[in-house]
Amino acid sequence: MDWHLLGLSFITVFLSELGDKSQLAAIALSGRSQSRRAVFFATALALILTSLLGALAGGAVAEVLPTRLLKAIAAVGFAILAIRLLFFNDSEESA
Numbered sequence: 001m002d003w004h005l006l007g008l009s010f011i012t013v014f015l016s017e018l019g020d021k022s023q024l025a026a027i028a029l030s031g032r033s034q035s036r037r038a039v040f041f042a043t044a045l046a047l048i049l050t051s052l053l054g055a056l057a058g059g060a061v062a063e064v065l066p067t068r069l070l071k072a073i074a075a076v077g078f079a080i081l082a083i084r085l086l087f088f089n090d091s092e093e094s095a
Contacts, residue, residue, distance in 0.1 A: 013051065022047070 017023060030039040062070060
């Protein structure tokens with residue numbers, strides 16, 4: 001097992017999920033329900049399933065496209081999102 005990749009994946013997903021809509025939904029559900037344990041296991045299972053689907057899709061795409069191209073596509077995608085958030089996010093100003 002590649003421990004470095006395991007740690008990097010864990011940290012990346014953990015930090016990206018903090019304050020995410022799914023976490024806020026879990027907070028709302030656990031606040032209204034009698035069984036916080038059921039909410040925990042259901043949301044954990046959902047995150048595991050979506051991560052599995054992402055890893056399978058990523059593995060399939062990696063078979064077709066070179067890794068360097070995939071990294072470039074991801075970098076450009078994140079850069080576009082960052083630019084849009086910094087310069088074109090007018091929802092706060094109009095509200």
